[in-house]
Amino acid sequence: MQAKMNDMSKPDDYPEIVYKYRNWTDKYHKDILLENNLFMASPDYFNDPFDCRIPINYRLLDSPEKIEKYVTSFFNRHKEFLLRKNLNLQQEAKRMIEDYSKNIEIIQANYESILFAKQNLHYGVLSLSKRWDSILMWSHYAQNHRGFCVGFWEEKLRESRKFGKGGPVTYNVENDYPVIDPLKEEEQDQMIDKFTETHTKAFDWKYEEEYRINKLFFPEVPTDKERTIKISDDFFAEITLGLMIPKEHKEELIEIARNKNIRIYQATKIPLKFAINRNEIL
Numbered sequence: 001m002q003a004k005m006n007d008m009s010k011p012d013d014y015p016e017i018v019y020k021y022r023n024w025t026d027k028y029h030k031d032i033l034l035e036n037n038l039f040m041a042s043p044d045y046f047n048d049p050f051d052c053r054i055p056i057n058y059r060l061l062d063s064p065e066k067i068e069k070y071v072t073s074f075f076n077r078h079k080e081f082l083l084r085k086n087l088n089l090q091q092e093a094k095r096m097i098e099d100y101s102k103n104i105e106i107i108q109a110n111y112e113s114i115l116f117a118k119q120n121l122h123y124g125v126l127s128l129s130k131r132w133d134s135i136l137m138w139s140h141y142a143q144n145h146r147g148f149c150v151g152f153w154e155e156k157l158r159e160s161r162k163f164g165k166g167g168p169v170t171y172n173v174e175n176d177y178p179v180i181d182p183l184k185e186e187e188q189d190q191m192i193d194k195f196t197e198t199h200t201k202a203f204d205w206k207y208e209e210e211y212r213i214n215k216l217f218f219p220e221v222p223t224d225k226e227r228t229i230k231i232s233d234d235f236f237a238e239i240t241l242g243l244m245i246p247k248e249h250k251e252e253l254i255e256i257a258r259n260k261n262i263r264i265y266q267a268t269k270i271p272l273k274f275a276i277n278r279n280e281i282l
Contacts, residue, residue, distance in 0.1 A: 013168060014158075017151040017237045018128040018211045021141035024148055024249045032150055033239075033256050040124025040163070040215045040227045043116075048205065052119055054197045055112045056180045058104055067100045070182055124215040124227050125198065126163065128152070131209050132240050133276045138267075145242040145267070148253055153237050157213055162229050166213035169199050171206040238263040240278055257282055 022029035031037045043052035061067045071093055075082065082089060100107060129137060138145045158166040172178065178200050180193045198214050217226065239257050241250055241264065250266075257264040265278040 011167070015130045015154055015211065017132075018130065018154045018157070019132045019149050019151050020128055021134075021137050021149045022147050023141075023143040024146075024245070024253065025143065029147070033236075033253070033260075036231050036233065036235075038126055038229045038231060039224075040126055040217075040222075040229060042120050042227075043123055043125065044120040046125075048201065050202055052123060052125070052198050053112075053116060054177050054180065054200055055108070055115055056182045056193070057177075058100075058108045058111065058182050060179070060181055060183070061100055061104065064097075064101070066183065067097055071096050071100070073183070121221045122217050123198070124217055124222065126157075126213045126215075126229075128211045128213070129209055130168065130211055133267075133278075134207060134209075135274065135276065136207055138242060138276075142242055145244045146246065146249075147242050148245065148249075149240040149242070151237040151239070152231075152235050154211065156235050157231075160231075160235075162231065164214040164216055165195060167195070167199055167211065169201050169205075169208075169210040169212060170196075171201055171203045173203050175202050175204075233260045233262070236260060236262045238265065240265045240267055241281075243267045243269065243276070254282055 020032065022032060024030060028039070046052070061070055074096070075089060075093055079089070082092065131137075132149045132151060138147075138149070141147075142149060154166070157163060170178075178196050180196060184193065199212065201210070215229075239253060239262055241253060245253075254264060256262075263280060264282040266281050267276050267278045269275075270277050
């Protein structure tokens with residue numbers, strides 16, 4: 001993803017505040033405010049089976065010249081490792097060229113199986129949104145408008161070193177996967193491709209206006225405790241209470257906001273519109 005940068009070296013399409021819609025009756029959701037915990041979920045938890053499932057496209061190696069170029073680059077990058085295994089590099093290169101020429105679909109399928117399994121084990125993703133006023137998001141993720149929406153300072157999250165890279169999700173209008181070319185060799189290109197894997201989704205999800213932050217847990221496989229990142233109170237920007245939040249939940253959240261010095265709002269309906277407004281109450 002390419003983004004224009006402003007004078008503060010922050011991409012100008014990044015929001016000031018990013019949001020998480022939550023359910024106050026769910027203990028783990030409550031822990032965001034009670035324990036200051038943010039959970040970095042595995043892609044295996046996602047309700048979208050396409051999410052974080054964008055692989056390198058080895059089918060692009062569709063000529064003898066491209067295959068030979070790829071194999072040569074592969075052996076240049078992994079030469080020391082291969083020599084330590086006492087392999088005959090010339091024979092291995094010949095075998096690899098033949099394999100890619102005849103079995104590219106099998107190679108692609110095996111690669112995707114291994115890649116997605118590793119992502120499930122080692123990737124952590126914190127999914128947020130650029131907006132607090134999505135009627136659908138309140139319905140889907142905040143107990144049908146009975147929950148709450150907590151806002152975080154985007155730059156504070158991104159610059160905290162507690163997480164990895166963050167940024168807005170891109171939604172592909174044609175619903176085609178972005179092309180990740182196996183012939184890319186530069187480290188910068190590979191970093192962009194990793195970001196593309198985690199920050200590109202189907203156009204159907206555009207209403208979420210998602211912003212997400214990743215964390216790579218490596219080489220060990222993280223436990224749920226290790227996936228839980230603790231933040232300080234100054235990461236919180238605001239809280240918005242749902243249109244239909246129960247009175248007792250509202251009182252509890254107001255008390256928490258007061259103790260943590262967080263702005264808090266009450267969502268309201270805009271008369272004669274399918275839209276939400278809000279009023280500051282603390």
